Amino acid sequence: MTDSWATFGADLHVELRGPGLRSGLMDALREAVRTGRLAPGTRLPSSRSLAADLGIARNTVADAYAELVAEGWLTARQGSGTRVARRAAPRPGPGTGVRGGSRGASRGGAQAGPVPVRRPPVRRPAAHTLHPGTPDLGSFPRGEWLKAARRALTSAPHEALGYGEPHGRIELRTVLADYLARARGVYAHPDRIVVCSGFVHGLRLMAQVLRGRQVRDVAVESYGLDIHWNLLTEAGLRTPALPFDEHGTRVGALGRQGAVLMTPAHQFPLGGALPPDRRAEVVDWARRTGALILEDDYDGEFRYDRQPVGALQGLDPERVVYLGTASKSLTPGLRLGWMVLPEALVGDVLAAKGHSEWVSSALDQLTLAEFIRSGAYDRHVRGMRLRYRRRRDQLVAALAERAPDIRVTGIAAGLHAVLELPPGMERSVVQSAAWQGLAVQGLDRFRHPDVPPGRDALVVGYATPTDSAWAGALDALCRALP
Amino acid sequence: MTDSWATFGADLHVELRGPGLRSGLMDALREAVRTGRLAPGTRLPSSRSLAADLGIARNTVADAYAELVAEGWLTARQGSGTRVARRAAPRPGPGTGVRGGSRGASRGGAQAGPVPVRRPPVRRPAAHTLHPGTPDLGSFPRGEWLKAARRALTSAPHEALGYGEPHGRIELRTVLADYLARARGVYAHPDRIVVCSGFVHGLRLMAQVLRGRQVRDVAVESYGLDIHWNLLTEAGLRTPALPFDEHGTRVGALGRQGAVLMTPAHQFPLGGALPPDRRAEVVDWARRTGALILEDDYDGEFRYDRQPVGALQGLDPERVVYLGTASKSLTPGLRLGWMVLPEALVGDVLAAKGHSEWVSSALDQLTLAEFIRSGAYDRHVRGMRLRYRRRRDQLVAALAERAPDIRVTGIAAGLHAVLELPPGMERSVVQSAAWQGLAVQGLDRFRHPDVPPGRDALVVGYATPTDSAWAGALDALCRALP
Numbered sequence: 001m002t003d004s005w006a007t008f009g010a011d012l013h014v015e016l017r018g019p020g021l022r023s024g025l026m027d028a029l030r031e032a033v034r035t036g037r038l039a040p041g042t043r044l045p046s047s048r049s050l051a052a053d054l055g056i057a058r059n060t061v062a063d064a065y066a067e068l069v070a071e072g073w074l075t076a077r078q079g080s081g082t083r084v085a086r087r088a089a090p091r092p093g094p095g096t097g098v099r100g101g102s103r104g105a106s107r108g109g110a111q112a113g114p115v116p117v118r119r120p121p122v123r124r125p126a127a128h129t130l131h132p133g134t135p136d137l138g139s140f141p142r143g144e145w146l147k148a149a150r151r152a153l154t155s156a157p158h159e160a161l162g163y164g165e166p167h168g169r170i171e172l173r174t175v176l177a178d179y180l181a182r183a184r185g186v187y188a189h190p191d192r193i194v195v196c197s198g199f200v201h202g203l204r205l206m207a208q209v210l211r212g213r214q215v216r217d218v219a220v221e222s223y224g225l226d227i228h229w230n231l232l233t234e235a236g237l238r239t240p241a242l243p244f245d246e247h248g249t250r251v252g253a254l255g256r257q258g259a260v261l262m263t264p265a266h267q268f269p270l271g272g273a274l275p276p277d278r279r280a281e282v283v284d285w286a287r288r289t290g291a292l293i294l295e296d297d298y299d300g301e302f303r304y305d306r307q308p309v310g311a312l313q314g315l316d317p318e319r320v321v322y323l324g325t326a327s328k329s330l331t332p333g334l335r336l337g338w339m340v341l342p343e344a345l346v347g348d349v350l351a352a353k354g355h356s357e358w359v360s361s362a363l364d365q366l367t368l369a370e371f372i373r374s375g376a377y378d379r380h381v382r383g384m385r386l387r388y389r390r391r392r393d394q395l396v397a398a399l400a401e402r403a404p405d406i407r408v409t410g411i412a413a414g415l416h417a418v419l420e421l422p423p424g425m426e427r428s429v430v431q432s433a434a435w436q437g438l439a440v441q442g443l444d445r446f447r448h449p450d451v452p453p454g455r456d457a458l459v460v461g462y463a464t465p466t467d468s469a470w471a472g473a474l475d476a477l478c479r480a481l482p
Numbered sequence: 483m484t485d486s487w488a489t490f491g492a493d494l495h496v497e498l499r500g501p502g503l504r505s506g507l508m509d510a511l512r513e514a515v516r517t518g519r520l521a522p523g524t525r526l527p528s529s530r531s532l533a534a535d536l537g538i539a540r541n542t543v544a545d546a547y548a549e550l551v552a553e554g555w556l557t558a559r560q561g562s563g564t565r566v567a568r569r570a571a572p573r574p575g576p577g578t579g580v581r582g583g584s585r586g587a588s589r590g591g592a593q594a595g596p597v598p599v600r601r602p603p604v605r606r607p608a609a610h611t612l613h614p615g616t617p618d619l620g621s622f623p624r625g626e627w628l629k630a631a632r633r634a635l636t637s638a639p640h641e642a643l644g645y646g647e648p649h650g651r652i653e654l655r656t657v658l659a660d661y662l663a664r665a666r667g668v669y670a671h672p673d674r675i676v677v678c679s680g681f682v683h684g685l686r687l688m689a690q691v692l693r694g695r696q697v698r699d700v701a702v703e704s705y706g707l708d709i710h711w712n713l714l715t716e717a718g719l720r721t722p723a724l725p726f727d728e729h730g731t732r733v734g735a736l737g738r739q740g741a742v743l744m745t746p747a748h749q750f751p752l753g754g755a756l757p758p759d760r761r762a763e764v765v766d767w768a769r770r771t772g773a774l775i776l777e778d779d780y781d782g783e784f785r786y787d788r789q790p791v792g793a794l795q796g797l798d799p800e801r802v803v804y805l806g807t808a809s810k811s812l813t814p815g816l817r818l819g820w821m822v823l824p825e826a827l828v829g830d831v832l833a834a835k836g837h838s839e840w841v842s843s844a845l846d847q848l849t850l851a852e853f854i855r856s857g858a859y860d861r862h863v864r865g866m867r868l869r870y871r872r873r874r875d876q877l878v879a880a881l882a883e884r885a886p887d888i889r890v891t892g893i894a895a896g897l898h899a900v901l902e903l904p905p906g907m908e909r910s911v912v913q914s915a916a917w918q919g920l921a922v923q924g925l926d927r928f929r930h931p932d933v934p935p936g937r938d939a940l941v942v943g944y945a946t947p948t949d950s951a952w953a954g955a956l957d958a959l960c961r962a963l964p
Contacts, residue, residue: 066639076637085656137640145845146635150628155558157548158619158948161815174567197679197841204836231836333643333844354713357682361843362815363627466640 021056022127023437025064033073033084040086044074047082059468127437128473132269132416132461133328138468139384140331144376145367152370153363160366166350166358168195168338171369176338179372180324184300185310187317188340194349197359198337199296202323203228203261206294207235208352209345215258218294221249222451223270228261228296229448241448248272251282259292264312265300269446269459271410271418273309283312286319292342293320299328301381303413304389318342326368328415328463329381334364388415391462391470398474403481415463418443425482426456433480438473440480503538504609505919507546515555515566522568526556529564541950609919610955614751614898614943615810620950621866622813626858627849634852635845642848648832648840650677650820653851658820661854662806666782667792669799670822676831679841680819681778684805685710685743688776689717690834691827697740700776703731704933705752710743710778711930723930730754733764741774746794747782751928751941753892753900755791765794768801774824775802781810783863785895786871800824808850810897810945811863816846870897873944873952880956885963897945900925907964908938915962920955922962 032038044050047065051058065082068074076082152171160169167173173190180186196202210218218237220229222244229239240257243250248267251274254260260282264274274282286293295312303309313322317340325337341349353359371377392411399406399419407420421429426442433440443457465473514520527535529543536543547564550556558564634653642651649655655672662668678684692700700719702711704726711721722739725732730749733756736742742764746756756764768775777794785791795804799822807819823831835841853859874893881888881901889902903911908924915922925939947955 066641069639076639134644137643140640140643142635146628146632149631151559153624153628157551157558158622159548161619161622161813162616163809163814200836201841327645331643331844332645335841335843354682354686357680357809357814357817359679359683359817359841361817361846362813364843364845 022060038084042084044082126439129439130460134464138466148371149367152366166353169365172365175369175372185314192341194339196337197335199325202339205352209348217257219257219260223446241450248274254285261294263296265309266413283315295322297324299414305412402478416461419458421456436476438476504542504546520566524566526564608921611921612942616946620948630853631849634848648835651847654847657851657854667796674823676821678819679817681807684821687834691830699739701739701742705928723932736767743776745778747791748895765797781896787894884960898943901940903938918958920958
């Protein structure tokens with residue numbers, strides 16, 4: 001421990017009182033780095049010993065450290081513990097080509113006190129978040145992934161590292177075709193798969209293709225994500241909302257729209273599966289009118305209480321554009337998704353993708369191909385299904401005990417649940433959660449602007465916390481409920 | 483060796499005669515797989531033994547195998563050699579959700595003869611290519627990269643695997659700021675760096691920003707890449723060409739354009755550096771008119787005969803948008819590039835990048851950050867500089883000996899050279915090269931449509947072949963020259 005910690009650590013106890021321990025600790029550390037009170041390179045005590053020292057939970061310290069590492073204030077390296085980041089030397093002046101001082105400094109022991117860089121203010125994250133849409137990042141199988149990367153990169157031909165082709169790597173498309181047929185009932189073939197950097201990229205490409213085909217309206221569901229609606233709007237498409245009843249989206253209301261964007265296997269965020277008669281009905285509509293169905297299969301792998309609902313795409317591969325992603329099943333950081341396209345659309349989508357430099361990392365594509373091929377993907381999905389199911393059961397049990405009036409729906413599948421609230425309570429519950437340091441979203445957040453306000457509810461992403469943060473998040477949720 | 487190879491191999495000698503051995507071998511193997519003559523899973527002889535068997539160079543066989551692996555006809559796995567790919571079972575019928583047979587088959591020994599999938603015809607690549615724009619893919623430091631990936635992924639906080647932020651990972655921006663200041667004289671700071679998926683992505687973002695600011699014209703150089711001009715045109719921008727003389731682009735001709743796209747450190751493809759007075763002149767123009775300079779620093783690291791030319795951006799970081807990439811220094815397959823922006827543009831570029839899902843793989847960003855931080859990037863660039871310089875010297879020596887009338891220019895830097903041809907010869911030399919199995923491009927290919935035809939020349943990308951293919955490519959080039 002260097003001297004700069006010794007003097008700072010002595011004061012630290014005083015500054016940490018009351019609620020918001022973790023964010024308080026983060027603020028104190030940030031300020032100390034910013035002002036130079038903690039010198040660059042200073043080694044921090046282990047999370048265990050600082051936690052004991054401060055009389056707080058070790059996870060609180062570990063989480064604060066991790067977040068500060070992520071923000072660039074601290075660095076963590078195996079074997080050398082957590083340290084204050086050695087930030088860049090004073091900015092090089094224009095035209096001088098001055099060497100930044102950090103390389104030299106990062107080797108030496110003593111520092112000449114490089115000027116800490118003032119970063120723009122960071123929005124302080126809540127202590128816990130139950131926002132839907134992110135898997136448990138702590139469960140990303142780093143070791144297995146690295147093994148697959150080694151195998152993939154060792155055996156890849158040199159050519160695989162080049163600019164590649166707009167479809168994406170053939171290795172990945174080949175294993176995806178097999179996997180999607182097997183796991184999701186998708187009629188897939190490598191030639192009609194186009195790799196993209198996630199659902200949003202795929203939707204952007206489709207928006208471009210639809211506009212090019214003079215489509216004006218893409219129907220959407222009553223509840224969904226504003227980023228998807230906005231993307232379509234920015235591409236010049238209108239997004240009329242379809243009505244919704246207790247069985248799900250009323251596809252019978254579809255008319256002259258050129259396409260519909262749907263989550264048939266697991267409505268986001270309400271959680272139901274589109275019933276079989278409506279599946280048939282929407283496909284009939286598309287056939288009759290020549291329209292397209294954009295199927296957002298964002299979490300199709302995660303089903304708990306019943307047989308998986310296969311992809312709608314299997315019903316008519318020439319009318320359904322299937323969009324899948326590794327963002328929920330593995331991690332959003334991969335930025336890999338896939339489209340399975342009607343044969344007639346492949347050319348248009350490739351043209352929309354552009355004439356060169358096709359976005360997705362070849363190394364990651366090769367690694368994911370090997371990860372799927374070797375069976376590691378199936379094992380990971382199976383393991384996560386059990387873990388998420390356990391969390392869901394813990395959520396249901398905790399609510400039954402501590403908030404027995406709250407009905408939980410949409411829990412047969414996926415990574416989130418809907419907690420029905422008494423009328424008029426949604427906003428106050430979200431606020432009360434914020435006071436508990438819990439970020440959680442109300443259903444209103446997901447309501448299409450055309451749809452009148454209806455039920456009050458929370459959309460709880462129970463997959464989002466890491467294992468160590470889950471119990472605290474669940475507790476904060478229960479405390480926030482009426 | 484299975485029986486299906488034994489019968490096929492016996493015929494193979496007969497089919498391979500004359501020139502184009504490699505593509506002949508590839509055709510024969512493709513056809514045998516397509517027709518089922520070589521059964522899925524069949525193990526092929528090693529490249530060494532097949533080469534000896536056929537009396538041809540081992541590299542010819544190895545290259546043919548590698549290309550067929552890349553195309554998906556064969557698979558190569560360490561320890562189990564090269565095999566005929568086990569292609570998917572017959573396509574699943576619509577709505578059946580049939581399990582594809584390939585997973586089962588890929589474990590069993592005997593095959594029930596899955597129907598080979600007919601792929602669309604593949605354009606047969608030339609035996610050699612000297613197209614500029616691609617580094618030697620065989621030199622990608624796979625082992626060092628995997629080590630960096632392991633270190634990066636082991637120490638990354640969980641949060642680093644999430645959706646991230648639109649700037650790109652702070653770890654990468656921090657090391658880039660240091661590296662670019664040190665190696666390229668760029669006035670860089672993590673807050674003004676935005677990670678993108680390569681130059682084209684960065685240019686697309688800038689085109690959007692410029693259009694949003696009511697810019698109509700982006701001046702370009704007389705010679706460059708049509709994909710860049712087309713991208714700007716598709717974004718609604720005109721691309722008037724600046725005149726060019728023996729000192730380079732005549733920036734004095736700049737007028738009311740809102741921006742100029744340039745390669746000041748190493749003109750692409752002609753190869754000169756913009757002289758100091760013109761560097762000052764273009765910056766003065768930008769200051770005077772409020773215009774922006776888009777600096778394409780595609781291969782700034784590779785200089786041979788003189789001091790590196792620093793980035794123009796250092797002269798005025800508020801008027802120059804610096805665009806760099808790992809595509810030439812490491813590999814295009816990474817799909818990673820970076821923009822260093824005037825402070826006033828950061829918000830606009832982030833908005834153009836979109837509201838979510840920011841394209842670049844977090845895993846690769848973390849790995850590249852660690853690769854740079856550990857010094858491996860500097861070592862790799864130094865090593866490649868020596869190798870490319872050696873190739874350039876070999877090119878110059880071979881031409882001096884075998885085509886002494888050809889003048890070589892643009893060779894002080896970069897990964898390509900310009901071979902000046904006698905007037906009127908360009909097209910016939912390109913064609914004669916094609917007959918030799920060599921893909922090479924004439925200067926005309928890089929001429930802006932506004933610029934009248936001028937010099938006849940070849941643009942030779944001497945970095946493009948792998949080490950094993952280099953001698954053959956050079957020989958084919960010399961044979962094609964007048």
